[in-house]
Amino acid sequence: MLDIFAQTLPFFALIAVGFGAGRTGFFTPDATASLSKFVFYFALSAMLFRFAANLSLGDVFDLQFVLAYTCGSLVVYLLATVVALARKRGIEEAAVEAQCAVVGNVGYLGVPMLVILLGEAAIGPVMLVLAVDLIVFASLIVILITGARDGRMSFAILKTVGLGLLKNPMIVSISLGLLVAAASVPIPQPADQFFAILGAAATPGALFAIGASLATKSAERVAVAGWLSFAKLVLHPAAVAVAALVIFPVDPYAAGVMITAAALPVAGNVFILAQHYNVAPARVSASILISTAVSVFTLSAIIAAVTR
Numbered sequence: 001m002l003d004i005f006a007q008t009l010p011f012f013a014l015i016a017v018g019f020g021a022g023r024t025g026f027f028t029p030d031a032t033a034s035l036s037k038f039v040f041y042f043a044l045s046a047m048l049f050r051f052a053a054n055l056s057l058g059d060v061f062d063l064q065f066v067l068a069y070t071c072g073s074l075v076v077y078l079l080a081t082v083v084a085l086a087r088k089r090g091i092e093e094a095a096v097e098a099q100c101a102v103v104g105n106v107g108y109l110g111v112p113m114l115v116i117l118l119g120e121a122a123i124g125p126v127m128l129v130l131a132v133d134l135i136v137f138a139s140l141i142v143i144l145i146t147g148a149r150d151g152r153m154s155f156a157i158l159k160t161v162g163l164g165l166l167k168n169p170m171i172v173s174i175s176l177g178l179l180v181a182a183a184s185v186p187i188p189q190p191a192d193q194f195f196a197i198l199g200a201a202a203t204p205g206a207l208f209a210i211g212a213s214l215a216t217k218s219a220e221r222v223a224v225a226g227w228l229s230f231a232k233l234v235l236h237p238a239a240v241a242v243a244a245l246v247i248f249p250v251d252p253y254a255a256g257v258m259i260t261a262a263a264l265p266v267a268g269n270v271f272i273l274a275q276h277y278n279v280a281p282a283r284v285s286a287s288i289l290i291s292t293a294v295s296v297f298t299l300s301a302i303i304a305a306v307t308r
Contacts, residue, residue, distance in 0.1 A: 004117075004304040005297075011113050011207060012296045018211025032212040039205040044107060045173040047199030051115075051123045052177025053187055064248045065125065069132055069258050072243035073102040076236045077137070080228070092279045095144040097224075099273070100287045101231035103137050104264030106130045107170055108210055112203035117303060118257055125257035127174055134171055138164070138269070145277050213268055214292060217285040225286035228266070232291050233298045237263040256306035263302040265291035 021027035027035075080101035084094035104110065106129055114122045142164065166172070180187065187195070240262040244255040266288045274284040 004307070005300040007117055008113070008296070008300045008303065011109070014204060014207035015211035015214070015292070018208035018213075019215050020211070021208070022212035022215025027212045027215075029216055032209060032216075035205060036209045036213065039108070039202055039209055041169050043198055043200075043202035043205050044111070045169045046195045047111065047202040048127070048170060049173040049177040049180075050187075050192070050195040050199050051111075052127065052174045053180040055124055055127075055178065055181050062128065062250070062254065065128055065244075065250050065254055065258065066132060068244040068248040068250050068255070069129055069240055069262070070136060071247070072240035072262070073132070073137070073236065075239045075243075076231055077102045077140075079235070080231055083227070091148040092145050092277070093283075095141050095148075096270070096274050096277075096279045096284060097228055099137060099141045099270045100228040100266045100284055102236055103133050103267045103270055104232065104236075104261065105210065105267045105292075106133055106261055106264060108206035108268065110261050110264050112206060114257060114260060116203075118260065118307070121253065122257045125254045126261055129258060129261040130170065131174065133267075134168060138168075138273075141273055145279060210268065210292070214289055217271075217289040222286060222290070224283055225290050228283075228287040229291035229294060232266050232287070233263060233295055237302055259306055260299070260303055263295070263299050265295040265299075 022032060077098045080098040081094045084097045106126065111126055114126050237259050241259045244250040244258050250258065268288060271281060271284045271288055274281040
């Protein structure tokens with residue numbers, strides 16, 4: 001356990017450095033936004049493209065894996081929704097809270113950390129988790145909030161969801177990488193080196209950006225944020241573990257990667273959506289802050305468990 005904690009510490013130390021830079025004002029919110037944009041559209045996209053281009057569709061897609069992760073996540077999603085509705089929250093707030101309970105920081109934290117800690121074989125499973133989060137759950141929150149406001153489902157809602165997926169650089173970079181891999185076209189050495197250099201900026205840039213963005217988050221509504229953090233850090237990996245090990249048996253290594261990915265703290269893009277729709281942004285902000293701080297210990301414990 002201490003061994004794993006020592007290995008995860010540098011990643012969280014980078015987050016802490018970013019937090020300090022943001023908290024002291026050395027790194028302004030505008031600077032953080034610019035760094036996040038660079039990581040999201042350039043560095044992380046280059047990393048994902050290069051990873052995907054060196055895989056095959058058979059290495060990535062596993063129906064049992066997708067079913068296990070999706071079903072395990074949906075159990076926690078529904079639980080968080082029921083708890084929110086029982087507290088007399090509306091559909092919109094319930095959708096945002098459910099999103100906090102199942103969508104982790106796979107892009108910024110999971111991809112760089114898990115590939116380094118669990119080995120390059122983790123690339124395929126991590127990408128599958130990321131794809132399910134982006135395609136299923138990122139679409140679901142838009143459908144629920146927009147549908148609740150319009151009072152019905154419409155083609156416009158589906159169009160918004162579809163365009164959002166097509167414009168997401170993570171989806172685009174993974175898809176293009178897999179197309180290159182499927183065509184068996186080798187990436188020219190200069191191009192490969194370019195993507196390697198640009199992609200190498202993703203890990204420190206993403207972790208620093210996470211910390212700097214956390215500096216602007218508040219810890220309001222601590223009780224609800226505490227419940228959502230517990231759901232994300234404990235219930236989500238537990239439900240995914242049952243699904244992957246019992247209900248839809250998955251290869252043990254891939255199951256370990258999936259469970260670890262499920263244990264990641266609440267993703268920053270949940271706050272972006274909450275802010276965009278003006279639905280409980282303070283609650284999401286607190287959930288991100290608390291879950292990220294606590295995950296220093298919970299994530300280390302889960303990585304130690306799955307690697308055994």
